[in-house]
Amino acid sequence: MLNMGYWGVCIHHISINNTTERVNCKSNSCNVSTLFRFCFYKAHQSLLLLCLSWNESVIMWTTLMKLDLTSVCLALFLGLIFMVLFEIFRINSRRGQIPPGPRPLPFVGVLPQLIKKPMEFIRSVSQYGEISTIYIGRKPAIILNTIQVTKEALVQEAFSGRPSLPLIEWITNGLGIVMVTFGHSWRQQRRFALHTLRNFGLGKKSVEDRVLEESRYLIAEMLKAEGKPMDPQHDIQNAVSNIICSIVFGDRFDYDNKRFSYLLKILNENFMLAGSAAGQIFNLVPFIKHFPGPHQKVMKNATELLGFIRNEVREHKETLDPDSPRDFIDAYLLEIEKQTSNEGSTFHEENMVMSTADLFLAGTDTTTTTIRWGLLFLIQNPDVQERCHEEIVRVLGYDRLPSMDDRDKLPYTYATVHEIQRCANIVPLGVFHETTQHTKLRGYDIPKGTMIMTNLEAIFSDKEHWKHPDAFNPENFLDENGNFFKPESFIAFSLGPRVCLGETLARTELFLYITSLLQRIHFSWPPEAQSIDMDGVMGLVRYPQNFSIICRSRDTKE
Ligand code: HEM
Numbered sequence: 112m113l114n115m116g117y118w119g120v121c122i123h124h125i126s127i128n129n130t131t132e133r134v135n136c137k138s139n140s141c142n143v144s145t146l147f148r149f150c151f152y153k154a155h156q157s158l159l160l161l162c163l164s165w166n167e168s169v170i171m172w173t174t175l176m177k178l179d180l181t182s183v184c185l186a187l188f189l190g191l192i193f194m195v196l197f198e199i200f201r202i203n204s205r206r207g208q209i210p211p212g213p214r215p216l217p218f219v220g221v222l223p224q225l226i227k228k229p230m231e232f233i234r235s236v237s238q239y240g241e242i243s244t245i246y247i248g249r250k251p252a253i254i255l256n257t258i259q260v261t262k263e264a265l266v267q268e269a270f271s272g273r274p275s276l277p278l279i280e281w282i283t284n285g286l287g288i289v290m291v292t293f294g295h296s297w298r299q300q301r302r303f304a305l306h307t308l309r310n311f312g313l314g315k316k317s318v319e320d321r322v323l324e325e326s327r328y329l330i331a332e333m334l335k336a337e338g339k340p341m342d343p344q345h346d347i348q349n350a351v352s353n354i355i356c357s358i359v360f361g362d363r364f365d366y367d368n369k370r371f372s373y374l375l376k377i378l379n380e381n382f383m384l385a386g387s388a389a390g391q392i393f394n395l396v397p398f399i400k401h402f403p404g405p406h407q408k409v410m411k412n413a414t415e416l417l418g419f420i421r422n423e424v425r426e427h428k429e430t431l432d433p434d435s436p437r438d439f440i441d442a443y444l445l446e447i448e449k450q451t452s453n454e455g456s457t458f459h460e461e462n463m464v465m466s467t468a469d470l471f472l473a474g475t476d477t478t479t480t481t482i483r484w485g486l487l488f489l490i491q492n493p494d495v496q497e498r499c500h501e502e503i504v505r506v507l508g509y510d511r512l513p514s515m516d517d518r519d520k521l522p523y524t525y526a527t528v529h530e531i532q533r534c535a536n537i538v539p540l541g542v543f544h545e546t547t548q549h550t551k552l553r554g555y556d557i558p559k560g561t562m563i564m565t566n567l568e569a570i571f572s573d574k575e576h577w578k579h580p581d582a583f584n585p586e587n588f589l590d591e592n593g594n595f596f597k598p599e600s601f602i603a604f605s606l607g608p609r610v611c612l613g614e615t616l617a618r619t620e621l622f623l624y625i626t627s628l629l630q631r632i633h634f635s636w637p638p639e640a641q642s643i644d645m646d647g648v649m650g651l652v653r654y655p656q657n658f659s660i661i662c663r664s665r666d667t668k669e
Pocket residue numbers: 288289290301355469470473474475477478481537538541542543544603604605606608609610611612613614616617
């Protein structure tokens with residue numbers, strides 16, 4: 112049995128032949144090495160067992176073949192050396208034909224570096240030029256390091272596919288929107304989701320009103336722990352999730368709802384695990400799905416999350432009024448019915464569950480994580496926090512909540528929200544794309560099926576495009592007259608046919624939540640706060656390390 116957390120304490124029970132070995136490791140970087148040690152240990156033990164049980168047959172065979180055991184071992188060893196040499200030759204023979212990049216290890220490519228120190232590795236990749244190559248396992252992937260080349264590539268359909276990642280495939284069965292490859296199903300599901308989200312208020316006053324109402328709950332909840340150290344994760348996640356929940360399920364959930372809190376916890380756990388070393392190893396050797404390991408936890412969590420959605424679907428079916436759809440699920444149920452006679456329809460119940468899951472998941476941990484990074488940056492830059500608060504109170508006072516129309520009147524606060532997104536950079540390599548056909552980029556031939564990554568870390572810190580690339584400074588989004596402007600390099604939601612489907616919703620939530628929090632609450636560190644590694648923790652998104660803060664209500668008469 113293997114039970115592994117990501118960067119926390121990991122406890123491994125390795126049980127073979129009724130003996131259990133327990134390893135306790137507390138270092139942050141231990142998981143990778145421990146996992147490798149575990150894999151090595153397992154492989155070693157299995158080999159030993161095989162050797163023991165098949166000892167007799169091996170002896171029989173080798174006698175039969177007139178070979179002794181030493182020769183068999185030597186042959187195996189030479190075979191391995193040959194495979195490694197062949198792999199090195201294969202990689203080297205492609206140099207010059209593909210963009211340059213760091214030297215990969217045979218079979219695993221750059222995965223050990225990417226897993227061990229992801230941000231350091233991602234930063235180092237841009238030194239190879241506008242586009243570079245990294246090997247993910249045995250396959251080369253192309254990294255786009257500048258805004259120019261990213262724009263050139265991502266607007267094309269040829270660059271709009273998605274790679275098939277075994278872990279995601281295992282869970283989604285190739286359904287939904289986010290990880291579905293470019294084609295008919297993706298087009299139908301994406302178009303329907305966009306259209307339906309708009310019908311239920313996306314980009315309109317009604318979603319703004321939901322966010323403002325929720326921000327009142329959020330402020331009240333955070334101030335319950337006024338003056339005491341508190342981890343803001345759950346409150347923010349619940350507030351953010353309630354907006355997408357109200358659109359897809361037609362309901363919000365109270366902050367003390369135990370069942371919903373549990374679902375949010377496992378959602379977060381899955382985002383963490385799927386993007387961790389465990390997820391990468393699964394994608395490299397998917398047959399481990401038949402064995403115990405952290406991937407089983409990912410599957411168990413996913414099954415529970417999908418079970419929750421299936422339950423919602425069941426309840427919606429029982430109470431559906433075709434003349435007045437209440438939310439995304441109602442609209443989808445009606446669409447399935449409408450499309451029954453259409454042969455090319457991709458609308459069916461499993462696709463509904465997976466599309467709903469995509470909206471629920473993508474709409475929760477992305478915005479939550481950005482706001483958490485925001486609190487970190489605002490506490491570390493108290494002058495920025497104060498300047499935002501002063502601007503907000505000057506324009507709105509203490510009582511009027513902000514609206515999206517206030518953006519022009521709050522240029523410094525609006526710039527701060529964007530600067531939070533730039534520095535948080537929650538998907539530093541974007542969401543992976545794949546070429547849908549053979550294509551060319553900057554003179555290089557790129558075969559169909561090549562993985563494409565956007566180096567947002569390099570683009571967001573390009574010295575030619577940012578006034579203060581390496582510091583948290585809202586001036587990056589202000590012109591010489593103090594007005595807000597958006598540099599072309601700001602592509603946190605990506606671009607092209609795959610651009611984030613929830614961009615409007617996310618921007619509404621980020622501006623309204625951050626502004627209303629800064630209006631009413633002062634944030635600071637608890638006295639015993641420890642310093643935080645600002646590279647964060649890599650999951651499917653880049654999370655800040657866990658932290659606690661002190662919230663104090665702004666004195667409305669100050
Ligand atoms: C701060 C918040 C967010 C950020 C930074 C963000 C960023 C992104 C990025 C970078 C992509 C990949 C685009 C590409 O493949 O080139 C994406 C895709 C997507 N996002 Fe977001 N997102 C955010 C919030 C949301 C929200 C609130 C929703 C909910 C509606 C959402 C739904 C989606 C979906 C469904 C896709 C897949 C689009 C497709 O493959 O066609 N996102 N997002």
